[in-house]
Amino acid sequence: MFVGGEFYADERWTLDQPGVDTCGLTFLNGGKACLIVIADHLRAQGIGRVLLPAYLCPDIATTLERCGLTCSYYDIRPDLSIDLADLERKAAGEQAVYFINYFGFPHPPETQAVLKGLQRQGRLLIEDNAQTGFWEHSIGDFVFNSLRKCCAHDGGYLATRADVTAFIQRHRDAPNRRLPVIREYRARLAEYLFGNMDSYDELVKLYELSERYYAEDMAVAGDPQEKEAIERLDWAGMRRARRENYTYLLDAIRDIPGLTPIFPILTEDTTPLGLPVYVNGMARDELWNRLGEAGIGLTIHWQGILHDTRLNDNTAAVEMAGRMLTLACDQRTSRTQMDYMVESIQRILGEAKTGQS
Template identity: 25%
Template sequence: MTEAPPKGIGSVIPAAEPDGASSSRLTVWAAWTADQAESRAFSTARAALAPLLAARAIKRLWLPAYICGAVVEGATRAGVELAWYGVDDRLTADIESMRAALAPGDAVFVVAWFGRPIEAALQALAADFPDILIIEDRAQALDPGPGIEGAVRLYSPRKLLGVADGGLLVGTGLPRPVTQPSLPGLWTVNERRGADVEGRNPERWFPAYQAREAAFDAEPRRCSERTLAALAFIDFRHEADARRRNWQDLAGQLHACALWTIPAPDFAPLAFPVVVSDAAGLVTHLAEKRIWAARHWANLPSPESFGDAHRLSRHCVSLPLDGRYGPTDMLRMAEAVLAFADAQPR
């Protein structure tokens, strides 16, 4: 008799469905939009970025050297000039070089990497340049704290939750999305993943996921109504608490290779980042064990002269820790990472 493949960990999150719990609980939508004047829901973060830059008449956008190509796609659509600022191998920003060059008409894109709050130096930069637009990228952040006062926040819920699309702008002076049809079969991926409860058959849903991700673009279409409905019932605290617990479990096992030595985060992380000698090799090793980790990001759009960022991209792997999983899953994943690390030449 053929042995069943192991339970899958990571990758696509099944479609979120109402669970009949109390309507008084704090939902993701309520948490993300609390005390904010406006919110606008686009189909993707890159689709939201371009009209925001155009609406604010931005001439130049400062991007961190460690960033994904989708952000560049959104900025390029808006026709703005790109400038870059450096980060070190722990994602601490080089503020001073940017501070000396900021000018009217600039915007600065700051990132809550892996869900961690924006560092204090970037918050101070925003306070010192009140006329500069600060865009706080929360694509990887479920609960990164209060953030930068006056910044426009940008969420990408499909990276964190069981929804198929979404690029949510939260702040003031926001553009509106254009009403356009959603991509065909938008929710097929999440539905197929939900039918494969334990993720043992990725061939049934992963090719559809790859096709959907490739089809996403910067067209300023609206977010799907199904995603908006899901954000209005998903339990914010339940998901945030689960992510914190899973981080603690991994931190206890993987402290030697963790990107940051944070044993118990007060933020709700996207993933647990580790730094290893061969990121591509670790991803392959884990996939063979039905553990799907990610590279954030394998191919950076920034100039190669930003050496620290590009070195980190070759060595950093993001381990999944969302609310589907618990201590047993975290232990299995940690053991697989340690086995890989032990097998590498010293």
């Protein structure tokens, strides 16, 4: 049995007509493309620095820096809430503030009130919904998502009142070497998982090549075929499945002493990316590796923090990055798969406790 891993080509959630309203949104190549356009706009406004959360994917800082911006950081607590005192203190000298709705969970009203207060004082808010899919409510001057984290398609939508047309056009000729590679990977991954018709080593090579192209290239334009496929997905059904799976999985792991859920309550306005936990009963990386050997591919958010000199001087962020693991509960995941994942975790943690291997 397999659980999690990268998204594969899957028609089960495809509708005959659009399943989401994207009016007022600009379709781009992905979350990175949205960041490039936002950075270009900030620089055109004379803004050279962005205040970011200290707990984030290092690729965000890398992209902003490649676009000519510098980054500073405010503290995030272990429950992924914003340290509001630190934010307000550091925002005093900033013109742009970036915040992340981690794992699809919006920040609570009191946090949003502080962010809106900064906005009223003239700061531009950049709202990162990369882990959310499509959002219902937002407060940012720039709001974006990244659909490759939610389905087997590349693309991201940007919402803003600013005119960013010129910045999109500026990058119209940027190559997108990743797209044909990741399309081939997703098709062949489905064949491998369901028919054993492909080579695992070849799949790994394809995926690594797609990730290298994604890191190197600065593609902005969205692909029309990807856009059509994304908009014809049953986003309401996928949201419902994710929420039901999260609730089921949360209950299933509640009594496992080696795991601590970061979000023990699923709020009404949340479309969860996954179920993030802290691993307490053994080394997180050992658990992750052993689950992988059992066919369970889980994501670490974000291991790169541990080795990134821009970020690893933040003790709390390093501690979080060293213990966090995201359990799979997306729309692909059945209860049988979740049961297998939970049973595997219990077994591995139990063996670690008794000294078995």
